[in-house]
Amino acid sequence: MKKGWIVYNGYLNNKIVSQPVKWLYEKALQEGIEIELKKNSELQSIYEGDKVGLLGFTRQQLPDFVIFWDKDIGLAATLEKLGIKLYNSARSIEICDNKALTFQVLAGNGIKMPKTIVAPKTFEMIGYNDTTYLDQILEELKFPFVIKECYGSLGEQVYMASNEKEMKDILGKINTKPHIFQEFIESSKGRDIRIQVVGSRIISAMYRYNKCDFRSNIALGGTAKICVPTKEMEELALKSCKIIGLDFAGVDFLIGAENEPILCEINSNPNMIGLYESTGVNTAEHIIQYIIQDIKKQAI
Numbered sequence: 001m002k003k004g005w006i007v008y009n010g011y012l013n014n015k016i017v018s019q020p021v022k023w024l025y026e027k028a029l030q031e032g033i034e035i036e037l038k039k040n041s042e043l044q045s046i047y048e049g050d051k052v053g054l055l056g057f058t059r060q061q062l063p064d065f066v067i068f069w070d071k072d073i074g075l076a077a078t079l080e081k082l083g084i085k086l087y088n089s090a091r092s093i094e095i096c097d098n099k100a101l102t103f104q105v106l107a108g109n110g111i112k113m114p115k116t117i118v119a120p121k122t123f124e125m126i127g128y129n130d131t132t133y134l135d136q137i138l139e140e141l142k143f144p145f146v147i148k149e150c151y152g153s154l155g156e157q158v159y160m161a162s163n164e165k166e167m168k169d170i171l172g173k174i175n176t177k178p179h180i181f182q183e184f185i186e187s188s189k190g191r192d193i194r195i196q197v198v199g200s201r202i203i204s205a206m207y208r209y210n211k212c213d214f215r216s217n218i219a220l221g222g223t224a225k226i227c228v229p230t231k232e233m234e235e236l237a238l239k240s241c242k243i244i245g246l247d248f249a250g251v252d253f254l255i256g257a258e259n260e261p262i263l264c265e266i267n268s269n270p271n272m273i274g275l276y277e278s279t280g281v282n283t284a285e286h287i288i289q290y291i292i293q294d295i296k297k298q299a300i
Helices: 015-030 073-081 092-098 099-106 133-140 163-173 231-244 272-279 285-300
Strands: 003-008 036-041 046-048 051-054 065-069 085-087 116-120 147-151 158-159 178-184 191-198 201-208 223-226 246-253 263-265
Touching: 003 015, 015 036, 015 065, 015 272, 046 073, 046 147, 046 246, 051 073, 065 092, 065 285, 073 092, 085 158, 085 285, 092 099, 092 231, 092 263, 099 116, 099 178, 099 231, 099 263, 133 147, 147 163, 158 163, 191 272, 191 285, 201 231, 201 272, 201 285, 223 272, 231 246, 231 263, 272 285
Parallel strands: 003 036, 003 065, 065 085
Antiparallel strands: 046 051, 116 178, 147 158, 147 178, 191 201, 191 246, 201 223, 246 263
16 A cells, blocks of 8 residues: 555644544554654745755655645645645645635536625735725625635634624724625525535535524534435535545535525535534545545556
8 A cells, every 4th residue: 555644734733633634544544554644844845946845855755645634735736746646636725725716716617606706906015005896896795795714714714794884894804815705695694514525425414503603613603413415415516526626525505595505615624523523424434445445546
């Protein structure tokens, strides 16, 4: 069996990161895989002319594949440039990590999504010294609507603007960080459905609901229980992952007024703990089995 690494963020010391990494590591060992844990902080990319490498590592010390359980896109790209197979790829992680990019890539593929407007780019030393663009946004989106930072997780960078004052307060907090403005799906307030995809299979799904917040995230007080997604929802989850090129992902759907699925976001390294506690399915086991089968296919 080929040698692998599990790369995770060395600066995030919480259970949401450490537990999935532990599960992936233990399952890989059980399957006889030669696997090592590596913090991204231990892996520094180095470039010199035509040379690409990692500080302190020879070519012989590098793995054959990496389970990339992080969002360090630069490191992921370096590993791929070194010829290492990544699960997930650098590009697919980049698309999921940037909420604006997610909707841009999926647009035009028959996937229903909330109306989304991307804020214009500015710079930290300049800021938004011209806010006339907000007039167009207010013509297109009616209050209340959602404002999301492009980079964020666990619902913490997602805000609701119910009026112009709240909007300006939120934008003052976000400042120059990339963000999007998004239609609020009232019928899905405080609830959504997370579908876990591994390879070309749906392995589990959970219904998340929060009576105290418009965001359903478990980390924000939401509750989850196992559910059976509709066939349409399953097909859209698989289609979205295929377009982005994901090996595994958690695909979140809002629930429309007619119970139709509306894509909310896609997570390239989703929270396994909430899914396990609500469905009994350990995603790590399915990811390791998928990688084993994929490596066997490559060897043929």
